Amino acid sequence: MTATTEPAPSVPDRRAGTWRRGRVIAVFAVLTAVLLLAHPLVPNWAGNAGSLLETFLPWTGLLVVPLLVAALVRRSALALVSLLLPTLVWGGFFGGRLVDQREQGGDLTIVSHNVNDENADPAGTARALADVGAQVIALEELKKSEVPKYEDALAAGYPHHSVQGTVGVWSTFPLRDTQPVAIMPWTRALRTTVDTPKGPVAVFVAHLPSVRVRLDAGFTANGRDGAVGLLADALAAESAPRTVLVGDFNGTADDRALAPITARLRAAQDEAGDGFGFSWPAALPLARIDQIFVSGVRPVAAWTLPATGSDHLPVAATVAF
Template sequence: MRRKRWTWRRGRVIAAFAVLTAVLLLAHPLVPNAVGNAGSLLETFLPWTGLLVVPLLVAALVRRSALALVALLLPALAWGGCFGGRLTDKREPGGDFTIVSHNVNDENPDPAGTARALAATGARVIALEELKKSEVPKYEDALAAAYPYHSVQGTVGVWSTFPLRDTQPVAIMPWTRALRTTVDTPKGPVAVFVAHLPSVRVRLEAGFTAGGRDAAMGLLADAIAQESAARTVLVGDFNGTADDRALAPITRRMRAAQDEAGDGFGFTWPAALPLARIDQIFVAGVRPVAAWTLPATASDHRPVAATLAF
């Protein structure tokens, strides 16, 4: 049997899908949200779009299509342009202030163990989301020795080695899922916001349902816009990635620590096999020198951490 030769004539369909993949990577803001929030759903898992190249490459090799192989350079280059920088280690030594944020899960079977794991990082501030009222004393007991200052507002809380003041809830929902406090560090005050935005779902009949999250995002962004502190840090579970256009009201004003000082994508959810970074640390007026994702605890999210320089 004659072996099939490489040719430029076969593989036009494969080449077309390669071009489409590149277009999705480069022009994802043009994908509309009008139907099922398709744009936000794509942006939530945008880094994984690059995996579409694998089956296309296999098909191109089977078909021995030179045209398809050349076309596959487009999505490869597009992915590298979009995400290649995130794969480099941008962490630096030093810094003045380390903060950890964790959605601890209100069904966490080991609150005390989770708290001890976070305290072991040596962070100066720990922010917790999805606190269950009956379990709060367990977190308080586990963190009391190392973190003498703390405040819990609704389902979010903050523990600090430095004094806290002016702590108050931030109204983003009918019940309290966000707070704002001032952390008085030896190098000056820092405004810290802790937030847990509503969950999102993917449903066959409705698509990517994110209306509640997006509305809360707008209210949170309004609170950030009114902040007068020179140094501001916003942490929490945003149920959205920094690539998602829904977070634009925040990302227009603040920078994602992971993008500036991380090593890799830092996916946080689900904890067992993370697919997206929906837990974030955003900053303004400070410089991230290191950002990373911590090992899994008994929660369904992984904790995130960042060291900041004033």
């Protein structure tokens, strides 16, 4: 009688399994990368969805975190490798902002702050801004009855100033040709010339209309977008070789709605900052809606300041001529 041998049972290749598991996670990783790369294609006709996404675009990197946890739980090599794609794309967009790009020196330091018309301590806010030692201080959302408090607190160090509507500028250097800029039915923007020892600088201060997120209307930014166009027209008519635009834009430099401005001026924080420079809300900053844009000068440092009595953080930048 001939003995027969049965084939040995096959042993599953566990290494191969790690490349088969986690396909759904890998798909979501690819979609996250596509969302980052193709965010300009997200339409604005549906509740300004594209602008809303771009307002918080840096935070899309957090989508990788739950996907990474899921990949580790599933022990999926496929998912882990796929997560490199959104990580690299995010790094390409925002990695440079994680590096300290600030330098020493510079010719002019500017501070901009939405002081909040409900600020309980205008004088203390003004003194905190003056302590920075900037040559120019721009304020937005000034309440008419509180303006004298800011004037008194800044009078000693900033002998030159002008308030136009709800925005104002204080300077250690002389100001001239100051006038309101029409971006809304009431005055929320101004333009002035600061005569520095190294030459004049055109300074614009603006406070664009507020935006809201509503279930029935989406991202209500149409009023702001209209004001952006009017402000861009004023910038296009500017003949000064050096221009600085500061204020509360209720939008980030990544938002396509600000393209008429960012096509002409650069964000100081992106070129000379240390981090993202988030400025709102002050208690837990999530977006940089307070901006300092420049043209004809080189940013050498940009940063946010400690909280005051406002719901915004002040922002500052030093530029070189």
